Amino acid sequence: MRSKASVDGHPLHPGLIPFPFAFLIGAFVFNAAGLAFAEPSWWMTGFHLSIAGIVTALIAAIPGFIDYVATVPPRSVTRSKATWHMLLALGTLALFIGATWIRGSAATQPSAIVLALQFVGVLLLSATGWIGGMLVVRDQIGVDNRYAGNGRWTEAKAERGADGMVVAATCSELGMDQMKLLKVDGRRIVLARTPKGYTAFDDACTHGGGSLAAGTLICGVVQCPGHGSQFDTRTGTVRSGPAGRPLNIYGVDASDGVVRISLPDSETR
Numbered sequence: 001m002r003s004k005a006s007v008d009g010h011p012l013h014p015g016l017i018p019f020p021f022a023f024l025i026g027a028f029v030f031n032a033a034g035l036a037f038a039e040p041s042w043w044m045t046g047f048h049l050s051i052a053g054i055v056t057a058l059i060a061a062i063p064g065f066i067d068y069v070a071t072v073p074p075r076s077v078t079r080s081k082a083t084w085h086m087l088l089a090l091g092t093l094a095l096f097i098g099a100t101w102i103r104g105s106a107a108t109q110p111s112a113i114v115l116a117l118q119f120v121g122v123l124l125l126s127a128t129g130w131i132g133g134m135l136v137v138r139d140q141i142g143v144d145n146r147y148a149g150n151g152r153w154t155e156a157k158a159e160r161g162a163d164g165m166v167v168a169a170t171c172s173e174l175g176m177d178q179m180k181l182l183k184v185d186g187r188r189i190v191l192a193r194t195p196k197g198y199t200a201f202d203d204a205c206t207h208g209g210g211s212l213a214a215g216t217l218i219c220g221v222v223q224c225p226g227h228g229s230q231f232d233t234r235t236g237t238v239r240s241g242p243a244g245r246p247l248n249i250y251g252v253d254a255s256d257g258v259v260r261i262s263l264p265d266s267e268t269r
Contacts, residue, residue, distance in 0.1 A: 016063065017060050017129075019053075019056040020054075020056045020057035021125065023052040023053030024049070024054075024092070024096055024118075024121065024122070024125060025125065026046070028118040028119060028121070030045045030049060031115060035110065035115070040109070046110065047100070047105070050099065051100065054097055061089070064086070067141060072141055073203065073209055073210060073211045076211075078139045078208070081134060081139065085131040085132050085135060088124050088131065091121075092121045092124040095120055095121035096117070096118060096121050098117055099117040102117070139226055140211075153179070153181075153213070154180050156180065156181075157184075158182045158183070158184050159185075160184055160185055160263050164264060164265070165263070166182065166260060166263050167260055168182055168252075170257055170259070171254050171258065174191070174198075176193055177193065177194065177217045177219075179192045179212075179217055187202075188213075189202065189203060189261060190213045190222075191252075191259065192222065194220040195220060199233040199234050200250040201231070201236060201248060201249050202247050205227075205243060206243045206247060207226070207227055207229045207242050207243035210227070211225070212247075220232060221233065224243070229242055229243035231246070233249075235249065236248065236249040250263055
């Protein structure tokens with residue numbers, strides 16, 4: 001899924017996180033090695049690496065938080081993972097900030113408390129990286145997916161009219177087997193173009209709440225990127241589990257060059 005925190009469709013968050021990882025782990029290694037080998041220049045380097053790690057972690061947290069709010073599907077298994085990822089990252093940052101504050105300056109020899117805080121921080125950082133890897137590789141958060149012909153995954157906000165219709169796209173906007181995520185009054189609706197015409201359905205997979213817009217659409221069947229559940233986008237029926245409940249399907253009208261979705265007041269979502 002293309003993250004909002006991106007430049008020209010290239011996610012910023014995955015590109016920034018190597019810096020705090022390298023700096024914070026390096027800070028602990030240089031501090032510990034400096035003490036072990038009685039090398040003051042090493043533990044001085046460790047202090048400066050701590051500062052660099054804290055600053056770059058704060059910078060990386062900005063697009064990361066935007067991903068959490070705007071990209072991670074709500075009420076989903078992915079949201080739970082992302083919440084743990086955020087809490088562990090904040091815990092890591094708090095430990096390194098505390099260790100740096102206790103130490104005070106580069107010239108001060110790191111104490112056992114400082115090393116202990118940084119060691120626990122490295123453990124939390126490792127757990128954070130493991131969960132972050134699952135979010136990117138397995139749940140496709142922050143991934144810049146492309147369709148055939150270098151087509152780009154898109155999303156947009158839309159408003160529901162008084163007649164219950166939502167103007168979703170122009171008739172020529174989507175290529176075959178392409179999808180568009182629409183955010184309408186707190187709902188996440190997918191518009192898809194299939195060989196039999198346009199269809200619209202809920203974005204949330206009925207199994208774990210994964211984003212179907214970030215999945216794969218082939219011949220009218222959409223596959224969730226999370227656990228592989230497949231749905232018929234015209235009827236909502238489950239083609240393949242682990243999902244057991246069908247999708248909500250919405251009426252679509254494609255006329256006068258515009259695609260409109262009929263969105264009733266109350267829908268299960």
